[in-house]
Amino acid sequence: MIGLLSAYIDLALGLVLAFLLLSLLVSGLNEAIVRLLAIRSKFLWAYLRDTLDDDAPKGRSWLPSGLREVFAALPFARDPRPEHESRPAPAVPAAVPAGAPAGADGFTGLLYERVREIDHPTRGRTSIADLPPGRFSMAMMELAASEPGGVEGLLEKLRATGSPLYGHLQGVWESAQRDLDRFRQGVERWFDSEMQRLSMLYKRYVKWVLALLALVVTLLFTVDGLEYGKTLLRDNAYRATVTAVTEAGPDAYSELKAQCEQSDPVPCVTETLSQPALVKVLDNAIVSMAVPAEGEPSFHWNGGAWWDRLTTPSHWPGFLLTYVALLFGAPFWWDVLRRITGIRSRR
Structure with missing residues (x-):
């Protein structure tokens, strides 16, 4: 017995x-592909472009919703990441122009200007694949500080440029009863929940890659x-x-x-x-x-x-x-x- x-x-x-x-x-092969094609970084910045600027070419979303479009466009056809900048962020944030997107990269470029200290040395595009909610909320506060009207001035610029971020920040501002500290905490909580939702979406796409790699490993071995x-x-x-x-x-x-x-x-x-x-x-x-x-x-x-x-x-x-x-x-x-x-x- x-x-x-x-x-x-x-x-x-x-x-x-x-x-x-x-x-x-299988996990190692998936991680190698993700790092080689910078999928995580592209996924994050595609979401940020849709949220901050909505400037996708030909009216399409930077972050496609279809499985076929994600695998065809995001890794190879379109790179939503800003240009890499090795210099630290300037002490004074750039002002947001009224009535037009802020520069070639719009608000996405302004955001990258405030967070690029956490960028890794690389060539070409940024390698930032994870943006802490606290860093995002502080970047928003720094952009608001550069406006004559503070947070309300920033919201007005967002509304004038047609940024999708306006509705989110306007709701947080009203919920915070126009208190700066509560507004910063509200932006942090909102961005944290958005990152959780984005992570779930990312995992939903990655599971198809893992399924394909599992099939390849099974058949090759x-x-x-x-x-x-x-x-x-x-x-x-x-x-x-x-x-x-x-x-x-x-x-x-x-x-x-x-x-x-x-x-x-x-x-x-x-x-x-x-x-x-x-x-x-x-x-x-x-x-x-x-x-x-x-x-x-x-x-x-x-x-x-x-x-x-x-x-x-x-x-x-x-x-x-x-x-x-x-x-x-x-x-x-x-x-x-x-x-x-x-x-x-x-x-």
Whole structure:
């Protein structure tokens, strides 16, 4: 009974560990794509342009609502970010011109002027991908201080230029009963709620990217979850056989020799135990890696065997199991692994 329970625990740990590692690979690929294309930064500044200026070309939103438009336009076609500026913000904020957008970038440019101290050294466009609500509210207060009429003067300029931000700030100003400190706190709370809404929208789009990457990883590595489970159980049974032979003495050597009839049993056992089930499953990838006992690791093109495995219908249920498992994400599988092993979180 104890041996059977141990086999099932090994099976659970093996499956969870495999799904965790593959999920981490999916997350790593997603993060690499996001950083390479600066998706987070473009997402933030597209929202800010829609909110502050509404100056999208041809009347379109800078932040498209359609999934196809987001993946086609935002990463490649249109870059809503302001030009990067390495100098610190001027001590006196630029005044907002009346009746026309403030400069080439409108209010978005004025906002970037006040927050560019947190920008990272880069070329071309800004790399700011997260704007703290407190910094945004202080930037609004600094812009209001540059107006003769203070907050009301800024609101009047926003209304005159047709900025969508006018309605939001006007409501916050009236709710604060024209108190500057309460107005600053209200702007901070409003922007914080907007950032939460934007984060939810961003995650909704990213989940489609993760789903596509999970499919690519599953097919490239051709990880059959069902076959992997059988391999784990088979390895466990093989190790139990080796242990039993060791304890039984020379009389049981003939059984082990029968299992390794093509070679000497001792090297056969050593090679089998040094190749766990996870390594064997990853050998089915389109490019496999071999790590010999001596020498450097080598990579091998495995295209023919990979294609045969991919087009074999008996593997498709296992591929589907792996794909669905990867959709749960690395945090889920890490939590499952932590619960099984008893690892406690620091939080």
